[in-house]
Amino acid sequence: MMIRVHIICEGQTEEMFVKELLVPIFLAKGLLLVPALVGRPGHKGGNFKFDRLQADVKNRLLNEKTAYCTTFFDYYGLPQSFPGKDIHDSQVDIVTKATRVQDAMTTKLTRLISDDAMRRFIPFVQMYEFEALLFSDPLAFARGISNEHLSQNLIDIAEQFDSPEHINNSPQTSPSKRIESLIRGYEKPLMGTLGALEVGLDVMRQKCELFDNWLKQLESITVVGSSNT
CATH class of the missing domain: 3.40.50 (Rossmann fold)
Known part of the structure; x- marks a missing residue:
């Protein structure tokens, strides 16, 4: 059932x-x-x-x-x-x-x-924030949203914290705000899902x-x- x-x-x-x-x-x-x-x-x-x-x-x-x-x-x-x-x-x-x-x-x-x-x-x-999950694999996230040139920027952000879930919460430094500062016109539902599909659930669970x-x-x-x- x-x-x-x-x-x-x-x-x-x-x-x-x-x-x-x-x-x-x-x-x-x-x-x-x-x-x-x-x-x-x-x-x-x-x-x-x-x-x-x-x-x-x-x-x-x-x-x-x-x-x-x-x-x-x-x-x-x-x-x-x-x-x-x-x-x-x-x-x-x-x-x-x-x-x-x-x-x-x-x-x-x-x-x-x-x-x-x-x-x-x-x-x-x-x-x-939801977007923290995307930092579980910055390379895959960048690839999933067709912004591979931002891979190192995303890696640099992720490496500042103990885990993606530690990326801090403020109007300037929350995960989504960090992404929006790199990607003009970031569309959360679409690009967030594309990135998540590329990152994959297994990696998110590990990180x-x-x-x-x-x-x-x-x-x-x-x-x-x-x-x-």
């Missing part, structure tokens, strides 16, 4: 990434990933307010009693009012930052929905520990789901 997993995405880039890279792989594992943008139909994503997320999670978990729900949005883009985001210490490590948001988000959602339904919820926040842990949690659903049937 195929298990449905709703993935609430921040924007069109994340939605396309799920469709092109994750859906085919997880189908073979017995999971049907169903990506959708946060908020009302027709909304283009972004502006990730908690009330929108709450409505989406509640609808999916309560309307489908066997489906799971997860999130795929950027830490960088969250408002400071988002649960767990009120961290001002720049020295706090990325694992702590991600965990605080994910735990606080889950706690608040559980109060508003129910313990039973929330057992099928898997929180995930991408550190610091991005938090992202890999999220996918491992999704993979574990097949074990839990099969034991409940």
Whole structure:
């Protein structure tokens, strides 16, 4: 029996990434990933307010009693009012930052929905931004977007950090801002997906520990789901 997993995405880039890279792989594992943008139909994503997320999670978990729900949005883009985001210490490590948001988000959602339904919820926040995944292999990324001449620039950026997920979050230095400074007219959904396809999921998982842990949690659903049937 195929298990449905709703993935609430921040924007069109994340939605396309799920469709092109994750859906085919997880189908073979017995999971049907169903990506959708946060908020009302027709909304283009972004502006990730908690009330929108709450409505989406509640609808999916309560309307489908066997489906799971997860999130795929950027830490960088969250408002400071988002649960767990009120961290001002720049020295706090990325694992702590991600965990605080994910735990606080889950706690608040559980109060508003129910313990039973929330057992099928898997929180995930991408550190610091989707585009960080593309720095897992700068050469492949440059090749995928037909900008091979920028390979060394992208390598230089990646080599400044412990991992792609450490590329810092600010209006000037977030992963997407670094890319946009090199590529005029960078189109996030299209070029982000082309780059991601060239980089490949295996390399992303090797280089991005938090992202890999999220996918491992999704993979574990097949074990839990099969034991409940």
